Every structure is written in structure tokens, then in C-alpha cells.
Amino acid sequence: MLSKKTKYAFHALTYLGKYKDQGAVPIQEISAHHSISHKFLENILLELKKAGFLGSKKGKGGGYYLIKLPNEIRLSKIIRLLDGPIALLPCVSLNYYEPCEECASQEKCGLNMVMAEVRDETLKILEMKTLQDILERE
Numbered sequence: 001m002l003s004k005k006t007k008y009a010f011h012a013l014t015y016l017g018k019y020k021d022q023g024a025v026p027i028q029e030i031s032a033h034h035s036i037s038h039k040f041l042e043n044i045l046l047e048l049k050k051a052g053f054l055g056s057k058k059g060k061g062g063g064y065y066l067i068k069l070p071n072e073i074r075l076s077k078i079i080r081l082l083d084g085p086i087a088l089l090p091c092v093s094l095n096y097y098e099p100c101e102e103c104a105s106q107e108k109c110g111l112n113m114v115m116a117e118v119r120d121e122t123l124k125i126l127e128m129k130t131l132q133d134i135l136e137r138e
Contacts, residue, residue, distance in 0.1 A: 006082040008036050009044050010134065013078070016054070017070045017135045024056065024063035044082070051081050070135055076126035086126065087119040094119070 002010075011034045019025050027045060031038045045064050048054045055067040066073075079086055080095065090098035091106055092115045103109050 002079065003083050005040075005044055006079055008034065008041060009048060009078055009082055010075075010131075011036070012041060012045060012064075013048070013053070013066070013073065013131050014134050014138065016064060016066050017131055018138075020066050020070070024061060024065045026063040029063070047082065048078075051077075053078075069132075071130050071132040073131040074127055075129045075131070075133075076123060079126065086122060087115065089115045092116045092119050094123075 012030050015030050015033060016025055027038065027042055030036070030045075031041050034041075045054060045056075049056055049064070053066070053068055053073060054064050056062070056064050076086065085093040085096040087093035087096075089100070089112065090096060091100045091103065091109075091112055099106065100109075100112075103112065106112050
């Protein structure tokens with residue numbers, strides 16, 4: 001499951017995507033619209049800014065804005081940034097691999113093989129889908 005942090009990130013990114021032509025959006029506006037704690041949202045937006053998805057403007061008329069087009073923001077990148085691995089088991093993770101302690105042979109582990117298939121199919125979808133896909137459905 002996606003963490004609340006990642007769900008809130010998608011809500012904020014979608015909100016910013018809807019108003020991308022209006023410049024910076026105040027954090028209070030996003031927070032109030034989606035009923036997200038201001039402080040929690042601020043931390044999420046800072047993380048997205050550090051990762052190169054958002055820019056910010058200080059002072060009057062300040063806030064956050066997208067620095068990438070919605071069709072350039074892959075869902076897989078946001079999930080990995082905020083939640084870590086997409087794989088359901090660490091032994092099938094592409095970016096966060098860890099061997100299973102209880103498994104004698106990963107090459108002969110049926111669970112590993114099935115979860116690798118699940119990972120591959122999930123990644124196919126998440127790497128193709130972008131913020132634009134979310135915006136088009138709202």
C-alpha cells in the first residue's frame with residue numbers, strides 16, 4: 001500500500017498540476033484543500049523540491065510550483081522517492097535488494113519468482129503512468 005506521505009504527495013502534485021499556469025501555489029491552500037497537516041505537507045514538498053520535481057518562491061505570492069511537465073513526472077519515481085522499493089519482497093527489489101534470511105536458495109524459491117513477476121508487471125504500469133494520467137481522470 002502507498003503510505004499517507006506518498007498519497008499526500010500525489011494530491012499536492014495533482015493540485016499543482018491543475019494550477020500550473022497560475023504560478024506558485026501557497027502551501028496553506030494545498031493543505032486546506034486536501035485536509036493535510038501543514039507541517040507534514042511542508043516536509044513532503046521540500047522532499048519533492050530536493051528531488052527536482054518542484055520549485056518554490058518565497059515572500060508575497062510565494063509557494064510551490066511544478067518545474068516539470070505533468071507528463072514528465074513518472075509515478076514510479078514519486079513512489080520510490082517517498083516509499084522506497086516498489087517490490088513486495090526485498091529479495092526481488094531492483095533498487096533496494098536484500099537477500100532473504102530464511103531462504104536457502106533464491107534461484108529455487110517459488111515465492112521469489114512469483115514476486116519478481118508481480119514487480120515486473122507493476123513496474124511496467126508505474127513507469128508508463130505519469131502525473132498527467134491522474135490529472136486526465138479528475
